Amino acid sequence: MKTYHLTTPISDDDIKDIRVGDLVYLNGSMTCARDMVHRRFVEQHRPLPIDIANKAIMHAGPIVKDEGNGKYKMVAIGTSTSMRMEKFEEEFIKQSHVKLIIGKGGMGPGTERACKKYKALHLIYPAGNAVYGGLHVNEIVDAKWTDLGMPEAMWSCDVSDFGPLIVSIDTNGDNLFTKNKVIFNERKEAEIKKIQKQVKFIQ
């Protein structure tokens, strides 16, 4: 496991040697983009109102305080289940040129293909650590598509040392969770066999 500190804008060269399981901390621009942002961009072909090319997105719906005059304060931010975005992510990466996708849990073959072909990483932030995450957001620099409501809007954040982020899909298309799931399922089958012998309660 190696540790990397990345600063946006991120080039293909910056991430080419980073492998699954490596640890990353992010500096610079990170924008919240989850279910509805993906749907509007990929399915409804609406242009993204915030530029994320060579930057990072986070599958996240934060708690934000409206301070008036278009100013917002980050209260708490953590990751949402990435798999919900799998349906859209390949096309999303292709069209947006985003470099880092931060979420929780694994993603599937579409994201693997896109990470390999368009040079991007999927990383996971330990979800639920939203106060910790919030304290690494310096400010919310832009807010768009706020009509979607607090969880779904695009909140563009300036972040410092945002992490820990573990690489789950790298630019080779290797997938930490796919590998883990093979092992988990093998162990599971063995455990099921063991337990089933001991639960014959219907006689």
Next chain:
Amino acid sequence: MDTAKTQTYDYTEPVLSAKGQRMRDILTDYVVMVSHRLPDDITAKLQELQKVEVDPVQKLFYDTMMENQMLANKLKRPSCQDTGALQFFVKCGAKFPLLGELNDILKDAVYRATKKAPLRTNALQSFDEFNTGLNIGDGIPSVFLQVDGNGSDIQMYVYMAGGGCTLPGEAQVLMPGEGYEGVVRFVMDRMTSYGVNACPPLLVGVGIGTSVETAAFNSKMALMRRVDSQNSNANAAKLEHLLEDGINNIGLGPQGIGGKKSVYGVNVVNTARHPSDLGVAVSTGCWSHRRGLIKFDEDLNYELPYNKGVEL
């Protein structure tokens, strides 16, 4: 706002009795507290699991979790950004004086707690598909009420049910021929599919009943029980232990990245079944299992059995 909102959810705060207002205010403060402080049993289990993991990344994740909870307590902020769709599981004596006002009290407490904490506004009106912006909507908060005898006390579990963990539960009615062997398969399969993404270490709630809704309800009640509790039926308790060891041996680790443990524990809640049906359900509580318990007497003296030393 860059696009005008086309629909709004009308909410007028209810006119409550003086006592009703007092209960609402206590519950408002309790909901806020639940958002930034884990219950005692969960904190103890988290500390226990932190010591078990030895690999650097797993350790780093647990350290981050402990620091996050410390910060949430100190700064009085919601520890996780998904403050859920609030659920209340209530047992109320028929003579509790505010029974008639209860639904209004609970909804208004969530409305006020949302502004106070602040909580994330998670209520989306279905079909019209707009966020009410208030964290309340039709049927949110969800209130499950059981009238419990003729007493004058009330007790309720307060649950911040998260969108990525406990709300996407699953239930199925098995044929009795599949037996408890089928129950084991059902639970274990969910651990390697949904469980991986549901923010492990998990508290796994297993419900056994006669239909999807009884099994599902039981699985939720299982999540309300303390982690260190045990089913009073010997066979059910045996299943709890077998599943706990079995799921731990899968080694999901924190956030599914692999590790020594997968769960805080497995709780089973069961009710009787029709001879033709064996209903089973799984609800997964995430590591940030924000559920509380508050008990009031008729004068609104209250106890917080899950939060020792806390005063609202």
